[in-house]
Each structure stands twice: as structure tokens, then as C-alpha cells.
Amino acid sequence: MKNNLRIALISKDCELSSQLSIHIESKGHQVIVFNNESLVLGYIYSDPSDIIIINFQFSETNFHGLISEIKKDCYFGTIPIIGLIDENTHNNIEWKDCPIDDFITLPFKYNELFSRISLAKNRIQRIFDNNPLTKLPGNTSIQKAIENTIGAPMSVCYLDINNFKPYNDTFGFTRGDEVIRMTARIISNAVRQTGDGGFAGHIGGDDFVFIVKNESAEFVCKTIINNFNIIASDLFEEEVKHKGFYIAKDRQGNENKIYLLTLAIAVVPMNTPQINHYGKVAEIAAELKKYAKKFTESKYVINRRKR
């Protein structure tokens, strides 16, 4: 286990909190104690901890809002949450609504708690194939998510950034990585804002996938394009923004006119008979994207063919 973990402890029981703190600190970790849940999110968002421990004992809330808020965000969702539960609470918890990673029954042995912490951290690393750059789920999760939506009134949307490679080559990979991270946030926020689930994943490089309900697809595409244009325009100097392109040398030393960063999105509704397996989705999307990329501005194209 990585030493010096930062552990957020949410517990009404002050005696337990101070005992736990001493034990945790004696192992070289750091504890931040919260007596109630109201300040937790703001804290986690501004200074994320490595583990969250929630004491469900003596608490009138079930921490549902807090837990789902953290777990729904791809950045914070990978922080393991461990519940402290007493004999009586077991039956009261609806596990479906309580997506924590593990629990331990009170009273517990400290050795067991530390093992659980270690296990939870490792398990999260095992099940998540998240992209290290964007923290969005990777290809295994994407394939699973697409397969699960075959036949459903959902749209699988493939997105990539036009002119990303020359941007990366001209301004360096640090700036390139920034664009990728920003794009990831823009996509996952837009998907999340629809309020009815959805999925956002990162294939790799400048290729992303997101899945939303058919009726939200156009709105989400527009939001993503709009927000991307706002963010991307801030990446260029005033003069370049004005002209709409910059001059860059390619690997052979030839000077090329490079247009600014834009998006191409291929939207594939999944409830048509034409789509019967995972590979077909990617195939259709590739065709649509070829068309979307013919434009110099950002474009989304929806698959209208029924067979």
C-alpha cells in the first residue's frame, strides 16, 4: 500500500473518530475528520483524499446524495469509499442506492480495517480500466457499454478532435494532453448534465465515445461542440484566432496551413435492425465521421439509415 494516504473520515461519533485518527496516523497516514456531511464534497473537490471512510452509525441520513455525487464523477469516482456499519444498520441499507466499495462491521479490529483499505484501493485499480490521462473508462468498459445498448433507444457517439496531431506536434505534447483532458471534462459534464445516466469513455489519443438517450443526443452534441469551441478558442493567440489558422512545419519541413481545433461527432442510434453487434457500430461511425470531417467547423452527423 502506498504510504501516507490521505483519509477523509465522516463520523458523528467523536470518540470513534479520535480513536480511529490515532490508529490511522500511527501508520503514517493523514486523517481529515468531518462531523457531518455538508462540508465533505467541497473538501473532496478542492483537495481529494485517497480514501473516504463513512460511519453510518448514529446517522439519520444514508449519505445517498454524497456517495452518488462522488461515484458519478469520473474523476472522483475512483476514490474508494468504505462504510462503518453496526449490526443493526445492515438491514436498513439499500445496497443498490449505496455504491460504496466495501464495509466493515463495528466494532472492528484495526488490522482488518487496514487490510480493507488496501484491498479497496487495489480492487478499484483492477476493475477500472480508466485512461490515466483523463480518468475516463477505457476500451474494455466502452465495449461493454456499447454491447449493453444494442437495440436500446440510445445513441452511441464517436468523437474526435480535428487537427489535433499537428497541434500536438506544433505546441508540444503537454499542451496536447491539456486539450485531451479538457475535451474529456467537456464530454463527461455534458453527458452528466442530461441527468439520466449515460456514459463517457476514452478510446485513446483524441478518440472518445459517449452514450446518451436518443432524444438527448443532439442537445448533448450541441453542448459539447459549443463548449469545446469556447475552450479551444482560448488556446490560441488573438491573431491566430482571428485568421482561423496557423502555419506549421510537418516532419518533412514543408509549411502547412493548419486550421484551429474542431470536433467531429458520429451519432449512431442503436435501436435499428442494422446494428446487431459491436463491430458494426464502429464501422458505421467511421463512415459518418469521414463525412463530418469534410467541414472546417465542428460537426455532428446522425446515422439515419435503417438498414
Place this chain on the structure above:
Amino acid sequence: MGNKVNEIKRIVQDTKSLPTLPGIVLKISKLAEDDKSSVNEIARLISSDHILSAKVLKLVNSPFYGFSGRVSTISNALILLGVNVIRSLALSSSIFEIMEKSVVGLWEHSFGAAVAANTIAKILQLPDAEEISTAALLHDIGKAIIKIKLEEDYNQLISIIKEKDISMIDAEHEFLGTGHPEIGEWIARTWFLPEKLIEPIACHHNVKKSVIHKTKTAAVHLADILVKASDFGFSGDDIVPRIQTEAWDKLDLNEKILEEIVQETEDRLIEAKNFSLEIQTSGEKQS
């Protein structure tokens, strides 16, 4: 003196968050969730508050997100963080228990400066208008640090100002050995805010000192003077400084255009006053 400056630097480094007015937080908590119009309203509320804005910009520029300290406007922060994160961040902010006159005064002064800066940017057609307003909103963040983290020193400063009839910044240099622009710069650097915002904060009392973002600094300098001249809010003293020549030159001002700016600012500060009263009364109802 040296010790005092070091002490302040240490306090700045340890400052993770600052309290804000209850009225703003209350208003944000009342907005319905996931409603498109409420997203803009949340952005507007946050953009009126120097503490919350600093907090949001601190988060979006933190190394955790990996945007390399580039994000300098609240609307971009909202796009990148998402409305849920911003809402939770605002709602979990600590608030002032008592609405002290000096706290409300500084809040109004900062908000008023942002309004004035926005007017200046619009009339002079300066690029990056939103960044200029944000920089103006944050320009006296150093004073907030003194007021909140060095309460005794702040009170001392106020009595020195009254006694000697000098400006806040002169009193600061005399008594603390440093000034709020420096303190503001330290906190802005500690919180990884972009250079575009740091320079106007650090140089708004000395435009000459600014190197890269001189136009923004000049606009913020002018905005600060205009709110003071309009007697809007309270920034620690009542002295209205002169517009520095560097600012005149950089903004290419003349009497006529300045008059237009002053007029428009006055008009918009009336609206701002109404908003401020709304915030103050909703904060009082709370307690």
C-alpha cells in the same frame, strides 16, 4: 518588519479557503438542480463574489485536473468542472456568521470593480472582457486575507488610516511592511491562478510594474478608482487616487471617452446596489 512579512507569507501558504457572504450561498442553494437557466444563474452569482470566484478558479487550476493553470474565467471553469462540482463547492463554503460592515463593504467594492471593469472593456473594446472583469473582481483579494486571517492587524490598519488620513496601501506598508497587492499575488500563486489574473492583482496600484498584461492591469486600475469615486462599497479608506499616466496611455483614454465610461459605470452600479441589497437581506433572513 521582515518577520511580519514572513508571517504573512506563511499564513497565505496555509490558506486553503476563505469564508463568504451567507446570502450568495443561500441563493445558490435555492436554485433548482439541473435546470439550464440555473446554470447561468449560478455562474452569475459566483461571478459577483470574489471569494467564491477565487475558490472556483483555484480548483479548476489545481494540478489535480491538469489544465496547467490556464483557466481564467468563471464560464470556462463552469464548462470544465461541470455544474455539479461548482454547486457543491459553493454550497460547502464556510460563511461569515456576522455580516460585518467591512466585509460587506469589501465584497461590494470587489463586485463594483468587476462591473466597472466590464464597462471599461466594453466601451474600449478590449479583448478578453471576461478576464478583465474577473481580475477586477479579485484585485483586492489581499485585503480579504488581511481582514479574515489577520483580523487584529486589519483593525490596527483601519485606525491608522483614520488617524493619519492616509490610504490603505500606505498604511499597510507602514504597519505590515508589505501591501495587499503583494499579499494578493502570493495567494494567487499559491492557488495556481493564471498569470493573466496575477499581474492585475499585483500591479493595480502601480501600473508601471506590469510587464505582460499591461492593458488588463490598466483597466483594473481604472475600475478600482471608478468604484471608489462612485462611493460604492468600502475598500478600507475613502481616498480616491489619481489615474496613473501609464494607464491613460495604455488604454488610450481621453476626457470624452472617460466621461462615457463614468456615466455607464454609474448606471450599472445602481443595478449592482440592488443586487447587493438583495444578497444582504437574504443573508440576514437566514440568521
